[in-house]
Amino acid sequence: MRVSTVEIEKAAAILKLLGDKTRLTMVKILDSNDCCVCEFVEIFKTSQPAISQHIRKLKDVGIVRETRRGQWIIYSLNKDNDYYPLVQNLLQHLPNQDFKLDELEEQGLRITCE
Template sequence: MLQTTIELEKAAGILKLLGDKTRLTMLKLINEQTCCVCEFVEIFQSSQPSISQHLRKLKDLGLVKEERKGQWIFYTVNSKSEYYSFIKPILNQLPDQDDKLKELEEKGTRISCC
């Protein structure tokens, strides 16, 4: 059952988390497809520990889920999260980020870890 209301304190925490451009972009990217940490490292030109920290924060709130494939972990938005109905309208208002993944494909670094 979808939750229609959310506690003010929890909403503030989620909005604070989404106030970070990197995390917001990550969520938009993985809202429709899976991405690996290595792809985020390339997209954001950031270190693996930094990317993992962002993902951990999103995962701790249950906003993302992970799937292990061999030694690699792929992330997607958790559409079964109790907060998905809260974040979905936000994600829908954002411009699509497909250009970032297309750029990785053109460089030959899309899912380079697999």
């Protein structure tokens, strides 16, 4: 599917999901870094179930995918998704969020699940 044939309904659903500040920030972070739930818990100072719910919604529309590394699940942006060009276009207008991961690293909390 080419970007020009993106279904309006699906695009609207994706944009609605990304209308949430936490999910939008997660996707921006995942644009340049793979992360586990525990890192998002620390970044957003929220519960693991809440973070998992955000991830599940992003996975359901195919924006995010998961990879198993040992017993841990690592999340990344699904760049093979038909709607990735739409997401990428939006993300290029947002400020880099890597400093959030840098702060975690300084605190010794980067990938706390390994």
